[in-house]
Amino acid sequence: MTTATATWLDIAADHPYGIAHLPYGVFAPADGEARVGVRIGDRVLDLGACAEAAGMESASVWQTPSLNAFLAQGRSAWASGRAWIVEMLSNDARRDCVEPHLYALGEVTLHLPIEVADYVDFYASEQHATNVGSIFRPDGDALTPNWKHLPIGYHGRSGTVVVSGTDVVRPTGQRKTPADSEPVFGPSIRLDIEAELGFVVGGTSEIGSRVGVDAADEHLFGVALFNDWSARDIQAWEYVPLGPFLGKSFASSLAAWVTPMEALSAARVDLPAQDPRPLDYLRGDALYGLDIEMEVSINGTVVSRPPYRGMYWSPTQMLAHMTVNGASLRPGDLFASGTVSGDAKAERGSLLELTWSGQEPITLQDGQTRAFLEDGDTVTITATAPGPEGVRIGLGEVTGTIRPAH
Structure with a gap:
């Protein structure tokens, strides 16, 4: 067991930002x-x-x-x-x-704690992927055929990663529902959250080389809570055949504090069983999950408690896959886990899942209901993880308030 170190500062031994943490x-x-x-x-x-x-x-x-x-x-x-x-x-x-x-x-x-070099967003929660697949493909397989063979992701827009506390302007764009004969243009009406964990990368690798699973920890500096705001209506119309674009790239919020990987040594857990067995480049000794308990609130009402420990893919596998084609790493690269969701309804990390695409609105403490986010809504994501000798550390929160479209 890791031994906690005492500090001469006047802070409680169980402070979530004690000397065992140091973000x-x-x-x-x-x-x-x-x-x-x-x-x-x-x-x-x-x-x-x-x-x-x-x-x-x-x-x-x-x-x-x-x-x-x-x-x-x-x-x-x-x-x-x-x-x-x-x-x-x-x-x-x-x-x-x-x-x-x-x-x-x-x-x-x-x-913003880093100057973001490149940004990749993964899709590493089996529960989230299953829920989304069930919503959009109710008569087909929930998971796509490739999902358990590789960590699926897309390359995002680093210039719109913003620090926690930055207001988020409702995006505008094209959208088309099955009932529309033609697409329309306007503000998103299905604005959503995605409770995620961001991984901050350091060191470098040469273009044309690759970083294996067992070398990935040499580049994983730390983690920070992440909210990949999503305009579901814009995304639904644009994503075939090339995937997320304007429905994601308008803003992504990163916590101001980066928790170093060393502070999470007591939070490492085994991955869920991976079946079928991944290809050789996704196997190794450095495979792990993280026992991080997240909490999502809207206007002060807790709406979800997603558990990160159930994520299917290890961060080392995500980084190995991200570089297997020879893509290089740079200091300040950032990749995110994708939405964190658990088995229970109260553990779903997006409104798309919590409201089942708007069919089952949630109720806030003041009696208001939400299918998707409204202007003025403030979303805050917090998290804790095991530290040494039973102390829990608290990850820096990520928060943002929705402002009307320009």
């Missing part, structure tokens, strides 16, 4: 520029300033407005950086060096 983000104090920080309790440590005060030559990788410079350093630098942070926050002799560079969380502005 990274990018923040700006009221009187300064954006730079890399780490969250400890309800404070943010300015890593670059603290490292510079401690005489560390590597301080410059944290004195930038994104995590990308640090991501480029690779696994050994991530491990040594985390060990140094733990030392600074656990050794009472370091207080004088650290305390001048701590900021109250409420006094800083949080920014």
